[in-house]
Amino acid sequence: KxxxxxxxxxxxxxxxKNCTLQCNYTVSPFSNLRWYKQDTGRGPVSLTIxxxxxxxxxxxxxxxxxxxxxKQSSLHITASQLSDxxxxxxxxxxxxxxxxxxxxxxxxxxxxxxx
Amino acid sequence: NAGVTQTPKFRILKIGQxxxxxxxxxxxxxxxxxxxQDPGMGLKLIYYSVGAGITDKGEVPNGYNVSRSTTExxxxxxxxxxxxxxxxxxxxxxxGTSGTGEQFFGPGTRLTVL
Numbered sequence: 001k002x003x004x005x006x007x008x009x010x011x012x013x014x015x016x017k018n019c020t021l022q023c024n025y026t027v028s029p030f031s032n033l034r035w036y037k038q039d040t041g042r043g044p045v046s047l048t049i050x051x052x053x054x055x056x057x058x059x060x061x062x063x064x065x066x067x068x069x070x071k072q073s074s075l076h077i078t079a080s081q082l083s084d085x086x087x088x089x090x091x092x093x094x095x096x097x098x099x100x101x102x103x104x105x106x107x108x109x110x111x112x113x114x115x
Numbered sequence: 116n117a118g119v120t121q122t123p124k125f126r127i128l129k130i131g132q133x134x135x136x137x138x139x140x141x142x143x144x145x146x147x148x149x150x151x152q153d154p155g156m157g158l159k160l161i162y163y164s165v166g167a168g169i170t171d172k173g174e175v176p177n178g179y180n181v182s183r184s185t186t187e188x189x190x191x192x193x194x195x196x197x198x199x200x201x202x203x204x205x206x207x208x209x210x211g212t213s214g215t216g217e218q219f220f221g222p223g224t225r226l227t228v229l
Contacts (some may be wrong), residue, residue, distance in 0.1 A: 005159070027219035034217070043119075043205050043220030044158075089157070103218070 002027040006090050006106035014114055017080055021088050021109045023073040029095030035064050035075045036089040038108065044089055047075070080113045087111070116141050119221035121200045121206050127227045128151040130197040136191040136224050138206030147189040148173075149181065150160065151202040158205065164189055 004025045006091055010018045013019050025033070032051045036044035048057045048064040050073075061078045087108040094102040122137045122163040140147065147164045150173075160173030164183040178200060180192040189208075193200060204224045207217040 041223070043207075043222050045220070046217050048215055103158075103160070105159075107155065107157045 002092075002094070002104050004090055004092050004104045004106040005087075006109050008109060009107070010110040011114070012112045012114060013080055015080060015082060018076065018078050019080060019111065021075045021077075021090075021111070023106060025071050025073070025074070025090070025092045025104070025106075026081050027071075027092040027094055030068065030071075031093040031095040033064075033066055033073050034091040034093070035062070035073075036091060038087045038089055040086070047088075066111030077111075080111075082113050082115060085111060085113045116144065117189070119206055119208055119219050121204075121221035121224050123224060127224045127229060129229060130196060130198065132196050133192070133194050134196070134226075136204055136206075136226075137190065138189045138221060139187050140189075140206075140208040140219070141187065142204075142208060142210070142219065143186060144210050144219075145186065145207035146211070147183065148153070148209075149179070149189070150193045150205045150207065151175065151200075152205060152223075154201050160207075161191065161204075175218045193226075197227050200226065201228045202226060213214075 007022045035047045038044040043076050044062045050057050050066045052068040064077045066073045089108040090106040092104045119140045148163045149161040152158045159175050162181040164170045170181050206219040206221040209218040
């Protein structure tokens with residue numbers, strides 16, 4: 001069964017600290033993996049998109065890594081800010097056949113940054 | 116560009132009522148999608164469209180209908196609202212020929228059915 005699991009479910013950190021969010025998936029075949037940020041009451045906004053040939057991709061203070069062999073990804077946030085408080089969603093895109101273009105969503109990690 | 120816009124932002128329906136959630140995008144994307152997001156759960160695909168005149172079911176299509184008469188608009192219709200349809204609904208669009216391009220989401224419509 002094609003699934004995307006994220007951990008932890010929620011996380012609280014102090015402003016200025018770093019954190020790492022995890023994503024494991026079983027989607028196969030696989031096209032790309034995306035990390036989205038969803039602020040409360042808003043739609044998801046894309047942070048990074050990685051294909052199976054990419055190991056890492058950065059977007060400012062956000063760095064995503066991908067290990068397509070173990071089907072694991074992580075999102076590292078450096079020097080957290082209060083505005084980083086949001087839900088971070090891992091999304092895997094299917095590769096071909098019946099899964100082509102189909103997106104599989106994780107439940108998200110709810111990050112809270114305290115001052 | 117306004118991106119993906121959705122109306123209304125909030126709506127309360129009584130059981131059995133019907134309504135249409137509107138979605139418009141101005142990016143000339145060929146793919147459009149409707150998702151629902153229940154509390155603490157991942158987004159689930161209701162319907163999608165690969166272009167004007169073409170629609171297809173996603174994971175959870177029961178109780179919903181869609182149409183795609185233009186590239187820009189992709190309305191979602193609820194015919195007989197049920198409490199199980201209480202959720203936040205997101206419309207999204209993407210470019211490309213295979214649906215693997217980045218998806219851009221609207222702000223969502225929060226629907227409550229009482």
